[in-house]
Amino acid sequence: MKQILSKKTKRFLLDLIFPNRCPVCMRAIRWDKLICDDCIKDIPFIKEDALCGRCGRKHAPDDKCEGEHSYDFVFGAMWYKDKGKKAMYNFKRRYAFNLAELSAPYIYKQLEKYSLLDKVDCITYVPMYPKKEYKRGYNQAEEYAKVLSEALKIPVADGMLAHRKSASQQHELTGSERRDAAKNTYMLGNKKKDPSYKVCILADDVFTTGSTLDVCAGLLKSIGFETVICVSICITPKKLADDEYEEDHESEYYDE
16 A cells, blocks of 8 residues: 555656646646546557457467467557557657556456466566667657556566667568568677576567567577567557558657
């Protein structure tokens, strides 16, 4: 109870300096809310059993997942479209961290459904290129990992992965180009894995083709993780993920 009260007090005091805002419309909201009453109605949450927990895609229960992956599970909270997409832009660019907290209960339920809650040893995240992270001020995947760490009572394992400089933005590439680029972009970090850790959550903001998470999960398994559970706030609908080019249209959400 003391921890809960402490968190509420901290949130209340922070609101006096930095007013709490809805992650979608960015209007000021009560200090103890995560989203405004209007926007919550339009968030495209992913319905239970809508997607396969093994691959993050929709298919018949008896059908096998498409392709082979390094990760073992994929969970997400909302579709990357409409107000889910707008909220993600604000999460990436405007410190709208409420979105991470809003998604945490949905991830909790999915982990619970697959009996994984008591098996996870740590949580890590997809890294960002240091110069880009410095310019932005934060890595949204890391911030998401921190929120899940607190919600699930699981430690964050920093420095497990690292990001090489890439000449291309992922959203500018086709599906096949994403896979090739990811192999050359990510590598193991300089932090050693705790020998006792066997099951890891890998956090990212958006699951599109799965290329980035696939490569990163493979790296984590190469250092001894037996199971890698990928979690993202948003999942791109498969039709969009398979398109040769999906434009982010981030500018349309700027300064609305």
